[in-house]
Amino acid sequence: FQKGEACLVATRQELDAHPLGQDFDEAFIASQLGLTAHHLGRLFHAEYGVTMRRYLEDRRMAYARQQLSDSTRPIKEICYSLGFKRLTYFSKWFRKRFGMSPRAFRQLKQASGRE
Numbered sequence: 001f002q003k004g005e006a007c008l009v010a011t012r013q014e015l016d017a018h019p020l021g022q023d024f025d026e027a028f029i030a031s032q033l034g035l036t037a038h039h040l041g042r043l044f045h046a047e048y049g050v051t052m053r054r055y056l057e058d059r060r061m062a063y064a065r066q067q068l069s070d071s072t073r074p075i076k077e078i079c080y081s082l083g084f085k086r087l088t089y090f091s092k093w094f095r096k097r098f099g100m101s102p103r104a105f106r107q108l109k110q111a112s113g114r115e
Contacts, residue, residue: 007033008047011040015052020060021083026052061097068102069109075102 014029030040044052060082067078079090079102094102 004043007035007040008043011044011052012048015055015059018056020056020063021081023083024052024056064094064102065098065105068106075106078102 010033011029015024018024026041027037030037033040035043041052044050044055048055050058064078064082067073067081068075071078075090076087079087082090084090084093091101094100094105098105100108
């Protein structure tokens with residue numbers, strides 16, 4: 001491994017293990033790897049085509065979809081597990097990304113028998 005590759009592997013592992021409901025500190029991870037946040041961000045984007053923040057956001061979206069499709073957990077519980085303080089914020093976030101409310105998405109998935 002070159003140093004850049006090793007840093008990217010470590011960063012991706014950290015992002016994959018990072019709790020979805022917690023903020024992510026890019027500068028802290030970069031400093032642990034001996035890089036600046038800007039340099040690590042450039043390396044990550046060049047390798048994966050997205051920023052670290054976008055990568056985490058994609059994980060949050062996938063988790064929200066999966067939980068709404070495959071579980072009977074209350075929507076409010078899913079909302080809190082993703083770090084939202086209020087259900088209205090989660091609903092706005094979800095609607096912006098999927099074009100419908102979490103409740104409508106769940107009902108659609110239940111009616112269609114999932115994707």
